């Protein structure tokens with residue numbers, strides 16, 4: 001799928017959140033998700049030795065909290081200038097179950113692409 005201007009804006013939003021809010025070992029990734037009506041929900045992950053929570057999961061919860069409904073597109077960006085990160089296997093399954101039509105922006109950051117969540121194979125390696 002081709003990148004839209006709104007997709008590039010979503011990458012910028014996630015990158016801004018990562019830069020501003022991922023300043024400790026507790027928060028290393030930021031997700032930004034857009035709804036069909038253009039609202040954006042962002043979230044950071046929580047790292048903890050109990051397992052913590054991925055930014056994508058927290059974004060889904062934040063979207064529910066704000067009653068934004070159906071997410072259309074999501075992207076996750078790493079801290080300290082790291083590139084666009086592919087959601088982990090658990091998140092891919094969670095996102096596909098909750099939002100079967102979700103579009104996912106995947107790296108590299110200088111040439112990102114949009115793929116349907118259904119097309120993200122569970123064998124794709126995860127960037128730490």
Ligand SMILES: [Zn+2]
Nearest residue numbers: 054087088091
């Ligand atoms: Zn995850």
